[in-house]
Amino acid sequence: MTGYKEQGYLYLENFFSEFEIVRIEKNLDKFHQKWMEENASYYEKGLLNSHSLTSGNYLNEEDKTALFQFITQDKLQAIIKTVFSETPIFLNTQLFFDPKNGEQKxxxxxxxxxxxxxxxxxxxxxxxxNVVHFRIPMRKESGIELIPKTHREWDLPEEFEVRNSLNGAVPSDDLKRGKVIGLNRGDVLVFSANMIHRGIYGQNRFSLDVLFCDNIPQMRNFIDRNNYPSKEILENLDNTELFGL
Incomplete structure (x- = not known):
């Protein structure tokens, strides 16, 4: 796990057992179904992710407890300690899926x-x-394309033009330094949100992202406390320092 600080990502194959994935999968499906029902217009317009699974009323307290127990488990904490120099705090959750339009770039x-x-x-x-994604696919998918080391290094001129649609470039253009990392059910890809990256659509992707960030004022401004566990849920969790406690 020593490569993150230099490369900006870690890819761990078969990190989660089938039992661990199944335990949260039904809750992700439940959230996604309700989200799609209420956000159909946004999906029609091209939206390809949702967020804040642990707030709102799509999931009940039992569902949220299971999800928080997954997020705070010791084996994830072991990775967190190698990625962050000091204890981070939980930021949010996201689900990533394919856009309705298969031709969407x-x-x-x-x-x-x-x-x-x-x-x-x-x-x-x-x-x-630092904001770090822990991407956990529920099924085999094409994964993420990223540019290693850009979590600390700025864009090359071509990369900046593509990312910002300058001088005739568009953000879907291929970049020479891009590295594709395909993912399978049970894998985890840990990557810095700072780095240049893009999702690869297709294969009916369905992935959970858990986000952590530095426990500093600049980052705490982005935290919605509605996403945090209730007092009752906290009593059933390990590693509660991830919530600033």
Whole structure:
């Protein structure tokens, strides 16, 4: 697990057992079905992910408890300790699926480009602010394409143009340094949200992302406490320091 700090990602095959995946899969399916019913118009317009599985009323307390127990389990905590130099805090959950339109193009991006920061501010922030995705596929999928080391290094000129649709480039253009990592059920891909990456659509993908971030004021501003466990759920969890406790 030593490669993350240099490369910006870790790929761990067969990390979760079938039992562990099945335990949360039914809750993910339940959330997704209800989300699709209420957000059909957004799905029609091209949306390809949902978020905040642990807030709202799509899941009951028992469902949320199972999901939080999965998130806080010791084997995930072991990875977290290798990725973060200090204890991070839980940020959110997301589900990723295919867009309705099979011809919809994917797009290179850094998550930080959607925060409202200027380019110069982004260049500084990737050196001292960390958000990390733990991607856990429920089925075999084409995975993620990423550019190693860009969690700490800025774009090459071509990459910046593609990511920002400059000089005739578009975000779906191929990039020379891209590395595709296909995923299977039970795998986990840990990657920095700071790095240049894009999802690869197809194969009816259905993946859970669990996000953690540095426990610093700049990051805490993005946390919705409605996504955090209730007092009753906390009593059934390990590693509650992930919620700033």
């Amino acid at each position: 994917n797009y290179w991006h850094r998550d930080i480009q959607y925060t409202g920061m200027s380019v110069e501010e982004q260049k500084v922030a990737i050196g001292n602010q």
